[in-house]
Amino acid sequence: xxxxxxxxxxxxxxxxxxxxxxxxxxxxxxxxxxxxxxxxxxxxxxxxxxxxxxxxxxxxxxxxxxxxxxxxxxxxxxxxxxxxxxxxxxxxxxxxx
Amino acid sequence: xxxxxxxxxxxxxxxxxxxxxxxxxxxxxxxxxxxxxxxxxxxxxxxxxxxxxxxxxxxxxxxxxxxxxxxxxxxxxxxxxxxxxxxxxxxxxxxxxxxxxxxxxxxxxxxxxxxxxxxxxxxxxxxxxxxxxxxxxxxxxxxxxxxxxxxxxxxxxxxxxxxxxxxxxxxxxxxxxxxxxxxxxxxxxxxxxxxxxxxxxxxxxxxxxxxxxxxxxxxxxxxxxxxxxxxxxxxxxxxxxxxxxxxxxxxxxxxxxxxxxxxxxxxxxxxxxxxxxxxxxxxxxxxxxxxxxxxxxxxxxxxxxxxxxxxxxxxxxxxxxxxxxxxxxxxxxxxxxxx
Amino acid sequence: xxxxxxxxxxxxxxxxxxxxxxxxxxxxxxxxxxxxxxxxxxxxxxxxxxxxxxxxxxxxxxxxxxxxxxxxxxxxxxxxxxxxxxxxxxxxxxxxxxxxxxxxxxxxxxxxxxxx
Numbered sequence: 001x002x003x004x005x006x007x008x009x010x011x012x013x014x015x016x017x018x019x020x021x022x023x024x025x026x027x028x029x030x031x032x033x034x035x036x037x038x039x040x041x042x043x044x045x046x047x048x049x050x051x052x053x054x055x056x057x058x059x060x061x062x063x064x065x066x067x068x069x070x071x072x073x074x075x076x077x078x079x080x081x082x083x084x085x086x087x088x089x090x091x092x093x094x095x096x097x
Numbered sequence: 098x099x100x101x102x103x104x105x106x107x108x109x110x111x112x113x114x115x116x117x118x119x120x121x122x123x124x125x126x127x128x129x130x131x132x133x134x135x136x137x138x139x140x141x142x143x144x145x146x147x148x149x150x151x152x153x154x155x156x157x158x159x160x161x162x163x164x165x166x167x168x169x170x171x172x173x174x175x176x177x178x179x180x181x182x183x184x185x186x187x188x189x190x191x192x193x194x195x196x197x198x199x200x201x202x203x204x205x206x207x208x209x210x211x212x213x214x215x216x217x218x219x220x221x222x223x224x225x226x227x228x229x230x231x232x233x234x235x236x237x238x239x240x241x242x243x244x245x246x247x248x249x250x251x252x253x254x255x256x257x258x259x260x261x262x263x264x265x266x267x268x269x270x271x272x273x274x275x276x277x278x279x280x281x282x283x284x285x286x287x288x289x290x291x292x293x294x295x296x297x298x299x300x301x302x303x304x305x306x307x308x309x310x311x312x313x314x315x316x317x318x319x320x321x322x323x324x325x326x327x328x329x330x331x332x333x334x335x336x337x338x339x340x341x342x343x344x345x346x347x348x349x350x351x352x353x354x355x356x357x358x359x360x361x362x363x364x365x366x367x368x369x370x371x372x373x374x375x376x377x378x379x380x381x382x383x384x385x386x387x388x389x390x391x392x393x394x395x396x397x398x399x400x401x402x403x404x405x406x407x408x409x410x411x412x413x414x415x416x417x418x419x420x421x422x423x424x425x426x427x428x429x430x431x432x433x434x435x436x
Numbered sequence: 437x438x439x440x441x442x443x444x445x446x447x448x449x450x451x452x453x454x455x456x457x458x459x460x461x462x463x464x465x466x467x468x469x470x471x472x473x474x475x476x477x478x479x480x481x482x483x484x485x486x487x488x489x490x491x492x493x494x495x496x497x498x499x500x501x502x503x504x505x506x507x508x509x510x511x512x513x514x515x516x517x518x519x520x521x522x523x524x525x526x527x528x529x530x531x532x533x534x535x536x537x538x539x540x541x542x543x544x545x546x547x548x549x550x551x552x
Binding site: 028065 | 445450453459460473487494500507517521
């Protein structure tokens, strides 16, 4: 059961990576990284149980906090003109104003 | 099996990083790369390394690179020439390196020299010579303490380098203007500020737990310093750099960075004065095991202080430089629109 | 007693994994940024909660149980906050929901200069 859950989390991580590479706007990519982070927390907790090492939970706690701080940091610093999303270009390259 | 999947994902993400031209996406993918590396280390059962990689490589590096990108520009400059000669040199060097590794023993083979000489010595003798359960900490802090001293000095030098290059003098009216913006923004950032206020004490407590639990589980000075610094960075990001400057005295932080290295060196000097070698903890107390425990505690404390304060110094200076640049650009825009 | 524990934790793990995978599928197939964010935000928090509760039932040591409670509390607190901040930042920076006709751009964007 634990191994099935681990594989399911793996599949979700791969889906998040696909969106992270494809995602047209940059906010899609931020979302993909955030989801990847929470899935990593779950993966580390599950791997700790599967391998019988409960010390992995420390890494899970650290990672949950660091993921939060990174996403808040990304959003805090993305309000310069370079990151304004104009409607006509939905590509990953944007003009700098 | 897990190793192959994770390594394949690493290669895919690395190729995507190289091919993308949008630097913001590259930074995000670098964050994912750091996370995949941390998972790979967890799958290899290296818990301390995974801890440090998760905290530093996937968290703080992404944040710092992002701050730099908002200052420099978001698109990668297009290369104007095809770098064939560079590719040729890289292929030759890579080929020589791979040829060199053919002589090395297989990954994890039982008759490699490292498994016959050094590892059994550490695994067998660590408990009776040093007496702490975590062998990684005993190797890092006692057997190879001199290498760790070098690492701490390198981190301190990085802090000094950033201070030299990026220090920005702030003027009084700029501070007042920033404070008024800060107050008016409180309503806008209300949810996140309250949540951060609830979380920050726990992050500090967890950093202290990791610092002192490093003898028994994964942890130690490096990881604890990074977690402590990230709590301060969270506060500075959400409440404004000027508020953070008022709470955390800049001179004190720089002093703590230096004191960490000084503490580490002093432990070595005290060992010398007590008759042993440099950083030989057996002579620090009447009982060698107590001496080892005391020595490891003190140097981990020094490492934690230096790492935390250097990361805080780097972040504050980068953010101040960024705010200064934006302030100058706004002033220029106002002038040009007024003409 | 053993069978009850295994079945309970297996149930929670199963529900949690199903939610996580469905969140991933939603991330790929939904048409717009805000819908994708809704999918990820909801299923991430609830799926993580379910998996952590399933692991809590399986834990034997009190320390492991306490750490899992901490991870659960952090996840429950951090997940919705991140969704809120992400949606707010995207809206302020001009990402318009698909098929919305009369959504005016917020004019007060110019006042929201960075405070750092």
